[in-house]
Amino acid sequence: MNVETRTTHASERIIDADGAQIDVFELPTDSMSLESLLSDLFENHWREIVFGPIIQGAVFEWRAQQAPTRIGMFDGYLTVAFGVPHFHLCIGEHKGMPSHPVASALAHHRRTSRAELFRRVCKAGTPVSWGLRLFNGRGEQQITILLPNPFLNPDTDKILKAPDWSRLELWDQLRARWFGLDAPDPFDRSGKGFRHE
Known part of the structure; x- marks a missing residue:
């Protein structure tokens, strides 16, 4: 599936529930866009990504x-x-079975209403992690997909002594595909290391 939907590349800096600064790219x-994005990540990058809900x-x-x-896809649900x-x-229109239709309010609650690429920014003001988040119609998180992190060993998740900036390749590809940003953002490569804050 080839979806060429592009969106604005302007990010918004928000403060997450835990107080962290997050740059979000809507x-x-x-x-169709979500199926294309998720299929690409799981078919072509399954070795690189970490996924699950973060609540x-x-x-x-x-x-x-x-x-x-x-x-x-079946009845609005993407199955991986x-x-x-x-x-x-x-991620799509959800109706339920003809003999047991789903109420429109419940269908709206279940369906993705917000999708965003994000980068988490540490207190020093530099990015420390990158990913994708989906939220349902009530703003509840459905899934987070963490992208390769230049500060973490891909096999052990241990912190590297020196960043491996090549691990931002998937982030850069997603920025290019969805926002038309072909050049890497120098801000993404400004950090010194990973930290939980």
């Missing part, structure tokens, strides 16, 4: 052990399967 939320009191950081065996393990995300 993405389209139509089902107050719970952080899931899963890595796929194999390429997806199936990615498909890795053999038996799988997950579903409501």
Whole structure:
């Protein structure tokens, strides 16, 4: 699927619930764009990404052990399967079964209403992590996909002594594809290391 939807490249700096500064880059939320984005990440970058919900009191950081065996849409839900393990995300129009239709308010609650690329900024004012977040119609997080981090070893997640800026390649590709920003942003390469703050 080739979707050429582009959005504005202007970011907005927000303060997250934990007090962290987050630069957010709004993405389209139509089902074709989201299916294209998520399919690309899981089909072509499954070895590089870490995914799961990150909510107050719970952080899931899963890595796929194999390429997806199936990615498909049904009744508004994108399913990504890795053999038996799988997950579903409501990214499109959700109606339910003809014999058991879903109320429109519940369908609206379930469906992605906000999608954003983000970079988390430390207290020193430089980026320390990059990713994608989806939120449903009530603003509840559906999933976070953490992109390769130049400050972390890709195999162990241990902090590297020196940043590996090549690990921002996927971030740069997403910025180019969705915002038309072909040149890397020097701000992304301004940090000195990873820290939880």
